[in-house]
Amino acid sequence: xxxxxxxxxxxxxxxxxxxxxxxxxxxxxxxxxxxxxxxxxxxxxxxxxxxxxxxxxxxxxxxxxxxxxxxxxxxxxxxxxxxxxxxxxxxxxxxxxxxxxxxxxxxxxxxxxxxxxxxxxxxxxxxxxxxxxxxxxxxxxxxxxxxxxxxxxxxxxxxxxxxxxxxxxxxxxxxxxxxxxxxxxxxxxxxxxxxxxxxxxxxxxxxxxxxxxxxxxxxxxxxxxxxxxxxxxxxxxxxxxxxxxxxxxxxxxxxxxxxxxxxxxxxxxxxxxxxxxxxxxxxxxxxxxxxxxxxxxxxxxxxxxxxxxxxxxxxxxxxxxxxxxxxxxxxxxxxxxxxxxxxxxxxxxxxxxxxxxxxxxxxxxxxxxxxxxxxxxxxxxxxxxxxxxxxxxxxxxxxxxxxxxxxxxxxxxxxxxxxxxxxxxxxxxxxxxxxxxxxxxxxxxxxxxxxxxxxxxxxxxxxxxxxxxxx
Ligand code: ARG
Numbered sequence: 001x002x003x004x005x006x007x008x009x010x011x012x013x014x015x016x017x018x019x020x021x022x023x024x025x026x027x028x029x030x031x032x033x034x035x036x037x038x039x040x041x042x043x044x045x046x047x048x049x050x051x052x053x054x055x056x057x058x059x060x061x062x063x064x065x066x067x068x069x070x071x072x073x074x075x076x077x078x079x080x081x082x083x084x085x086x087x088x089x090x091x092x093x094x095x096x097x098x099x100x101x102x103x104x105x106x107x108x109x110x111x112x113x114x115x116x117x118x119x120x121x122x123x124x125x126x127x128x129x130x131x132x133x134x135x136x137x138x139x140x141x142x143x144x145x146x147x148x149x150x151x152x153x154x155x156x157x158x159x160x161x162x163x164x165x166x167x168x169x170x171x172x173x174x175x176x177x178x179x180x181x182x183x184x185x186x187x188x189x190x191x192x193x194x195x196x197x198x199x200x201x202x203x204x205x206x207x208x209x210x211x212x213x214x215x216x217x218x219x220x221x222x223x224x225x226x227x228x229x230x231x232x233x234x235x236x237x238x239x240x241x242x243x244x245x246x247x248x249x250x251x252x253x254x255x256x257x258x259x260x261x262x263x264x265x266x267x268x269x270x271x272x273x274x275x276x277x278x279x280x281x282x283x284x285x286x287x288x289x290x291x292x293x294x295x296x297x298x299x300x301x302x303x304x305x306x307x308x309x310x311x312x313x314x315x316x317x318x319x320x321x322x323x324x325x326x327x328x329x330x331x332x333x334x335x336x337x338x339x340x341x342x343x344x345x346x347x348x349x350x351x352x353x354x355x356x357x358x359x360x361x362x363x364x365x366x367x368x369x370x371x372x373x374x375x376x377x378x379x380x381x382x383x384x385x386x387x388x389x390x391x392x393x394x395x396x397x398x399x400x401x402x403x404x405x406x407x408x409x410x411x412x413x414x415x416x417x418x419x420x421x422x423x424x425x426x427x428x429x430x431x432x433x434x435x436x437x438x439x440x441x442x443x444x445x446x447x448x449x450x451x452x453x454x455x456x457x458x459x460x461x462x463x464x465x466x467x468x469x470x471x
Contacts, residue, residue, distance in 0.1 A: 032117035040215035106205035114194035131339035197228035200316035202304035253289030270348035302327030
């Protein structure tokens with residue numbers, strides 16, 4: 001089969017070279033975007049008088065025919081045609097004859113592939129914001145249902161201070177909000193058109209890049225042709241955003257795994273989201289969060305991979321850059337899988353309120369509050385800390401918790417103690433005493449939920465607007 005670029009060659013390409021250099025096995029995922037970009041490009045060629053309108057119409061029709069074949073799975077890709085761009089162009093020529101060869105006027109695969117990836121990634125970014133919105137919604141739903149649920153809060157994975165379960169969940173809502181904002185911000189840098197940069201230096205044809213940008217809803221056009229074809233920052237940025245997002249998901253995953261263990265029993269994941277063991281009949285394993293935790297590694301790997309590919313690459317296009325795709329596609333797939341499962345898994349998760357409460361009753365997570373009690377009575381906090389340290393030690397030695405102590409026992413440690421200490425030490429009192437903006441007090445958490453609901457509505461609007469814009 002003759003190559004689209006075969007003119008200056010005297011020999012057939014070595015078969016192994018063909019296999020080694022072809023990208024069609026993975027860049028076929030860019031088929032829709034490739035046709036979309038070509039349609040805008042050829043319209044522009046007509047509008048600028050570079051191609052006669054009848055050729056433009058023929059090419060457009062041909063492109064639609066090829067797109068139909070691709071969608072129906074009828075187009076057989078070949079590695080002889082190396083990548084998606086040449087497979088489509090070749091098929092176009094097969095369909096409409098040599099006129100199809102006019103499509104590539106004033107264009108290079110270098111600006112073409114970059115355009116395809118910009119088109120592809122901006123759609124995915126909008127989808128991810130939508131999926132994050134759904135996950136936040138599921139977390140909010142659980143938070144609303146657990147505004148009175150108290151559990152131990154941890155530092156060093158040691159019980160620290162009691163908190164509302166809603167407060168804990170809302171921490172993740174905040175993290176995912178930053179992920180949303182990062183993705184939304186990155187959209188500005190993705191939504192820039194490289195087409196028209198040619199191979200690297202621009203083109204001799206009197207093209208209109210801004211017209212193409214308008215057709216494809218790009219906000220702007222790359223200012224420098226070398227940069228346009230060499231830039232993969234927007235993919236690196238996406239992989240970085242994805243890495244941070246996966247890091248958040250893996251932290252939540254780890255907590256779900258811990259919380260669903262018999263040792264904690266704080267939550268139970270729905271049967272539909274767990275799997276069993278082939279040998280141990282009693283097992284119900286939290287495979288989904290475990291796998292999300294595990295897959296975080298491959299997303300980080302994809303980020304490091306692309307950073308390393310781009311490191312020290314001279315301008316402009318180098319074949320190395322073909323390595324930008326698999327990591328991006330893999331990250332998209334990994335993220336989609338995780339996010340699509342997480343929202344319903346959180347929504348259906350059963351919360352064992354009694355078990356959480358029981359844990360709070362059997363710990364010293366109210367110790368800070370009696371130190372604060374003494375400090376409020378005028379004892380320097382550092383001294384109060386020491387006094388309560390001794391009180392806790394006494395409890396541990398006598399197998400008691402703070403609320404089990406009689407007033408006389410308290411008084412052994414300080415004469416400042418009085419009956420009101422028993423109210424101060426109640427978990428509800430401990431939680432509600434943290435009535436500071438961003439704290440775990442019930443009214444603060446309620447306010448945080450309301451703020452999050454407002455943001456959620458704004459995100460939903462953004463998704464609708466940008467889905468339209470990214471088509
Ligand atoms: N398949 C190539 C890639 O993904 C397309 C660009 C090829 N350009 C070239 N001059 N060989 O990077």
